[in-house]
Amino acid sequence: MEIKEFRKHAHDMVDWMADFLETVDQRPVKPDIEPGHILRQLPDHPPFEGEAYSKIFKDFQDIILPGMTHWQHPNFYAYFNANASPPSILAEMLMSTLGAQCMIWDTSPSAAELEEQVMEWLRQMINLPSDWKGVIQDTASTATLISLLTAREKVTSNDINEDGFSGQKLRVYCTDQTHSSIEKAAKITGIGRTNVVKVATLYDKSMDAAALQKCIQDDRNKGFIPMAIVSTLGTTGLVAVDHLDEISKVGKTENVWHHVDAAFAGTAFILPEYQHILNGVELADSFVFNPHKWMFVNFDCTAYFVKDTEALIRTFDILPEYLKTTNRGQVNDYRDWGIALGRRFRALKLWFVIRSYGVEGLHRMVRQHIELAKSFEQWVLASDQFEIIYPRHFNFLVFRFVSDGWTESDLNAVNKQLILRLNKSGKMYLTHTILDGKYAIRIVIGQTYVTYNHIEASWLEIQKMASSIVNEFE
């Protein structure tokens, strides 16, 4: 494709992009298709001769688009959001145009220095301790893996990096609510899944700090090496919030690395009214949150903060001849702050988003989501057809259909059907969780474009669908 042609297609595409964003709420959130539907429409072999762009774009519209789940649809209430926003999209366009590899300072000085500064802005925005440093990672899963690898090397004085395991039995502490990325990291780091200790939880599904301390002491007596505690602010199933100050104290007393996973809820901590949840973070060792979930920065952009930067770099740095530079040690070579060598220029989209909305604008947008969730909460509380089964945290609710005289297993069946049919209708996308045997609906009200009208229409639709399922059951 000649640049001349590229210019024309790019102009047309920007119009298409704006049209798409203005009308995305008229598309089904989730496609109602069977597995294999897209695959069947794709040629078995690659084209030998180049094809016209118009043909490629037509196939994108006819084949690919109908098979997309629209994460930018305002009625996307499933999982956690992966919010995009106009300034972030513009930055992504620049990033892909520059096509830069930002592995070390030399390969893109602006990328390294902008990353250093925007991560400092972000640190200030959520008020983490001033001596912590931030680095952008691709995902929270990677950041947690990095944290646990750093903890592993710290507790073994770099032995495993150098000589491999020699019988050390390392232990990681979390709860049964903790994200699966911790267990995955235990597999990858050589710690082993069976050495992930699930500490008991309290009534609110938060980690029991006293039980944590006992687990650590018992393990020490048995000859295990307690390596890391992972606490969560906003768990995946329920958005349960661990009591950070209590867990941090245990971490400090027992001298165990403490990683805080706030992948989703971290964005809420830009608001002063949620700052108290971070009490005790100054005693922790690392913290992760995903601006690519709720802070309007396109996937992927994970913010990883760490207290002991030297321990982080010691874990990952390696210096082959071809990466030697004249300024090593004076600049941040971010390849040493994580796993991959190659890095995208992700700081650019964070910079565009923070500058475009300002801290004030981001506060307003996040608060608005929380207000919408409060409205939804009021509707559920006022309804005798539905109940909330776990307290609302931030912009997130867990609720279910209920009816007197029904067995729990019938209720579970109705709620399961309800989610399936609402998702199939294309009008919204919801996912579920199970709490104490109860099948329940999770709703995350946090999409960039969601408004009061959207949630009001969705609530009506949920009630209507529940009534029609109940009619069939009776």
Ligand SMILES: *Cc1c(COP(=O)(O)O)cnc(C)c1O
């Ligand atoms: C979403 C989430 C993760 C995983 O995030 P990725 O960036 O997709 O790896 C981890 N922990 C929690 C609590 C999450 O909500």
